[in-house]
Amino acid sequence: MRRAALIAVPYFWLLVLFLVPFIIVFKISLSDAALAIPPYTPTLRDGIAAMFAEFDFENFVFLTEDDLYWKAYLSSLRIALLSTFLTLLVGYPIAYGMARAPEEWRPTLMMLVILPFWTSFLIRVYAWMGILSNEGLLNQLLIWLGLIGEPLQMLNTNFAVYVGIVYTYLPFMILPIYAALDRMDGSLIEAAEDLGCSRLQAFWLVTIPLSRNGIIAGSFLVFIPALGEFVIPSLLGGSGTLMIGKVLWEEFFNNRDWPVASAVAVILLLILVIPIVLFQRNQQKQAEAEQ
Amino acid sequence: MRRLSWFNVTSLTLGFAFLYLPMVILIIYSFNASKLVTVWAGFSTRWYGELIQNEAFLDAAWVTLKVAVISSTLATVLGTMAAYTLVRGGRFFGRTLFSGMIYAPLVMPEVITGLSLLLLFIGIGLDRGVLTIVLAHTTFSMCYVSVVVSSRLISFDRSLEEAALDLGASPFDAFRLVTLPIIAPAVISGWLLAFTLSLDDLVIASFTAGPSATTLPIKIFSAVRLGVSPEINALSTIMIAIVTVGVLTASLVSKRASLRQQQDAQAAERATG
The missing domain is CATH 1.10.3720.10 (MetI-like)
Structure with missing residues (x-):
């Protein structure tokens, strides 16, 4: 039991404050800029299916152009x-x-x-x-x-x-x-x-x-x-x-x-x-x- | 039969001059009376006086210190736990991911860490301030602590822990009474490392600080962007002095501790032998 807690605390900390932020960066890099706060259109709102439908590589294309x-x-x-x-x-x-x-x-x-x-x-x-x-x-x-x-x-x-x-x-x-x-x-x-x-x-x-x-x-x-x-x-x-x-x-x-x-x-x-x-x-x- | 050649002496002299001259010059010019930082106009402690009266700097210094103490302490606890898990924990689900998450922040560019944490904080609606800086600093410095502590854990004799367990100690007592005292020097240097990383950090703090909390590096950065200033020279001198005294003290203490440990080990050997 103690062992599980020992593993879980730092594991959970890094998941929330290292891995998740990373996924967010990845996600936002695939979304559109908008004049709002926060200044981007959330793409993850409507579940996974919508996420894939709305993904666009516009920003990456922009970077290459x-x-x-x-x-x-x-x-x-x-x-x-x-x-x-x-x-x-x-x-x-x-x-x-x-x-x-x-x-x-x-x-x-x-x-x-x-x-x-x-x-x-x-x-x-x-x-x-x-x-x-x-x-x-x-x-x-x-x-x-x-x-x-x-x-x-x-x-x-x-x-x-x-x-x-x-x-x-x-x-x-x-x-x-x-x-x-x-x-x-x-x-x-x-x-x-x-x-x-x-x-x-x-x-x-x-x-x-x-x-x-x-x-x-x-x-x-x-x-x-x-x-x-x-x-x-x-x-x-x-x-x-x-x-x-x-x-x-x-x-x-x-x-x-x-x-x-x-x-x-x-x-x-x-x-x-x-x-x-x-x-x-x-x-x-x-x-x-x-x- | 190693002997220093002229080449060695020259490269050591030039090398250390290169490492230290810029800081020496900075310290000398912090005592310059002139507002023009490049013209020497006599000795004065004027800029130290103005610094002490500058409330914005004092506030920022206080925030920085608070953040550094809290985040390094948290990072030491979490980092030691993580190191213990990695070295002694055996196999568990997602171990590769875990060790990946420990090592990745060490090589991650600060701009990316900062950006990603900011996006998280905004995503969950957390107001930026002292708390968010503490969370950010804890996250990256716990990885440094865990690397320092795990190198010590790997090198120490596991049978000591097992002996304690055999003699009836609970795993927690075995950790507290046997493991912790042995890894203590690594835990302390981990804390010191986390503390200085937090004091130093500009980039991650810039992303995660809000208008309510500014740290000293952010303040210094926005001041020096406009050019060299005598007040910043004075502030830098104070910071260099604190670090120098701290590092020298820490190295003396650890030297003495390792000497005592050697003596204890010799005494123990004599007693058992």
Whole structure:
């Protein structure tokens, strides 16, 4: 009896507050916009039969016809991919340095990587606004160094979005790579060097392949949230920065077009299913390999 | 024979500079006397004074704190139950769906979670306010708690629980007296995680908050959309300070607890051996 209650409470909670809302989004994405409150025509009212009769894919057709949405999806994918790659480039040397640091430093270094993760995401993004703006510190520095004469427009560009994503998601990249490198047997590198590899070759042929799982896990952990990101493009990006999270927000809050916002959500989810399934597989394989 | 090369030292230095400089700059500029956030005009605590008098921010901070405490506590209870069910519950009807619902919110874009919950609340005619934010935050953070707690449950020795049951404890007593003290560190870190997730959340709160309740991140977001402001710098500094002190304390406490656990285990081994 107790066991049933133990299962039922969290189960029921998630059914009502996670699964049902999801079905509602799906349903509304198939209904018509109306100038009413709530601003859509309910399609489920007359039972299942009526539901199927009234389903229309108008909103999805609308999404394919208006090239704003295509562009937003493609541009989100591009931004997420490129910034994942940049995060890897920045994060790998840090993780590598941590793994080679003396044993007694490592807990402190770990702590230093994790600490920003506990700090408000919004504040970390906001911190860059003051640095990247036209009168900001970076422009002041570059002018003082004599590298540029006029301030560069950095804030409200895609460049700022890349900086923001790399900065905020860096710990997600560092930690799994560090975990993989930490497990690595140092004598393998020695063996490679004894057998005539240069240090760079040993790194490329031994270290990188052995940290592959960390690289893959870190990349997914950056790519998946970056794809649906809203805060970074809306604070650091400009009007030209198209990201699907921002489009959904604007459809919903500014245009009040709920059905289209829901349709955008459904498609974003479909796009995310692929990387999520791949990530799960990778994690499972890794768990099995460890056993 | 690992040794740090120059390359390692440089990448660590640059890496941590990159991670910390933006926040250090933010903190320094929160003590700037000038209204112009990029021009240094001497040291001043003026913006902290103005912040304390800003009632809109104080109200929002109070709502945020209330929501965070209630939702993280609820999430910890629900998440621990869910973890226990998943790890120890054996087979039951719809187990796959259940574990799917636990893991899915972790990777779900916040805009989708927020949108879907809002549509639910409107559908059932629930007025948006503190309650709806609490429900929303509890739902996504219970999944994080459950992941943290289940990793601890998987790693601990099940025979301890069985011993308690054999010695006549009821399943509830066995949980309360044996399991809970062992998983307590994970439950506490789950609570802390849920608490910070709730404090931090902008997107889901924006969808589920009504005019009667605004949280601090929503307030900060609408202020910084217009540009950098010295008051927000001061507010950010306070928040960074609280988090830093909290995380450092928590790590010291857990370090001491694990040290004591080791000592206890050694003592027990000596006693039985």
